[in-house]
Every structure is written in C-alpha cells, then in structure tokens.
Amino acid sequence: MRHLVSGRKLNRTASHRRAMLSNLAVSILDKERVTTTVAKAKEVRGVVERLITYGKKGDLHAIRLAARRVNDKRVLKKLFEDIAPGYKERNGGYTRILKTEDRKGDCAPMSIIELVGRSGHNDAVRKRSAKKKSPAKPKPAAAHAAPAKSAPAEVADEQATVAPEEETAVLTAESGQSEEETKVKE
Numbered sequence: 001m002r003h004l005v006s007g008r009k010l011n012r013t014a015s016h017r018r019a020m021l022s023n024l025a026v027s028i029l030d031k032e033r034v035t036t037t038v039a040k041a042k043e044v045r046g047v048v049e050r051l052i053t054y055g056k057k058g059d060l061h062a063i064r065l066a067a068r069r070v071n072d073k074r075v076l077k078k079l080f081e082d083i084a085p086g087y088k089e090r091n092g093g094y095t096r097i098l099k100t101e102d103r104k105g106d107c108a109p110m111s112i113i114e115l116v117g118r119s120g121h122n123d124a125v126r127k128r129s130a131k132k133k134s135p136a137k138p139k140p141a142a143a144h145a146a147p148a149k150s151a152p153a154e155v156a157d158e159q160a161t162v163a164p165e166e167e168t169a170v171l172t173a174e175s176g177q178s179e180e181e182t183k184v185k186e
Contacts, residue, residue, distance in 0.1 A: 008043050021047050022069045028095070029083060030075045033114040041097045041113040048113075052094045055084025086117065 010017055020040075025047045028034050036044075051069060054062040058080060070076045087094055098112045 008039050010039060010043065022071065025051060026070055026072055026075050028113060028115070029070070029079055030072070032118050033112060035100070035110060035112050037103075038097070038099060038109045038111045041111045045095050045097065045113065048115075049092060049094050051079060052084055052087055053092075055079045056087060058084070083115065083118075090117070 010020070012020065021044050024034065024036065024040060024044045028044065028048050029051065047069065051066050054066040063076070063080065066079060067076055070079065094116055096114050096116045098114070100110045100112055102108060103110050
C-alpha cells in the first residue's frame with residue numbers, strides 16, 4: 001500500500017520525471033495553455049503554482065529558486081515581469097484543468113491546463129463540446145430551385161448551412177445575376 005506517498009510516478013525515473021515536469025511547466029508559462037494527459041496536468045499544476053508564487057515574491061532568492069526549474073531566460077523574465085504581477089491579489093489557484101476527449105491512439109484521458117485570468121485565454125475551450133442543432137428554418141421557394149450549374153457536393157453542403165439572409169446572395173452568385181436585378185424581381 002502507498003499510504004502517505006504523494007505524487008505520481010508517470011512510469012518514469014525520478015530524473016526523467018523532474019525534467020519532464022520542468023519542461024511542461026516552462027511550456028505552460030510560455031504559451032499559457034497546453035494540452036496534455038490528465039495525470040501530467042495534475043502533477044505539473046503544483047510546479048507551475050509554486051513558480052508563480054516565487055514570481056510574486058520577486059526577490060533574488062525567489063529568482064534563483066525559480067531558475068532551478070525554468071531553464072529558459074526569456075520565460076523566467078516573463079514569469080517575474082508579466083505573469084506573477086497579474087496574480088498579486090490572488091492567493092493560489094493560478095491554473096485551471098479542463099478535461100477534453102480521449103486521445104485517439106491509446107485512448108488516454110486528455111486535458112487542457114491553462115493559466116487563469118490571462119487576457120485572451122479566459123474562455124474555456126473543450127474539444128468535446130457537442131454542436132447544438134438549431135431547429136430547421138423554412139427555406140424560401142427560390143432556395144428549392146435547382147442551380148443553373150451543377151454544383152459539387154461541398155457547395156451543396158454550404159448552401160444547406162447558410163442562413164436565410166445569405167441564401168439570396170448565394171443564389172445570385174450562382175445564377176450570375178447582380179443583386180440589384182434580384183431586388184427588382186422580389
């Protein structure tokens with residue numbers, strides 16, 4: 001039994017695991033959103049949150065402690081000058097883990113780990129989100145008419161998904177008539 005044993009081994013040696021978590025933490029701080037497995041995301045969350053806490057302190061000792069994990073000077077500078085000051089009023093909880101669909105090859109549970117509250121990254125993105133089907137709208141009589149030219153299947157699919165206001169523009173483009181002529185006819 002593993003009583004009081006914290007952390008996941010992730011099927012790696014200790015040195016490999018430490019290097020992998022450091023590299024993943026650097027990627028999260030650099031790109032602010034990374035897709036990885038759920039187990040790795042849960043493990044790297046502690047590393048990233050500790051690095052941001054070092055960034056909030058901002059003294060020389062904190063810089064040296066963070067530099068032990070962050071091996072990229074550009075990312076280290078971004079951490080202390082850009083990321084950490086944004087979390088000055090926040091006491092922990094700097095990251096968010098969003099579960100997505102399983103990986104296609106080995107069916108591993110995947111997730112997105114991202115920094116919370118960063119500009120442009122506040123919206124949650126999930127790959128599994130089901131497309132909501134809107135109720136069928138009745139099409140005008142002109143939409144049921146066959147186009148003058150035989151359209152490929154892609155164009156036919158586009159016509160089916162076009163809003164009713166845009167259908168007249170699509171039909172006029174296919175028939176070769178200008179918009180003024182169609183307005184006069186209507």
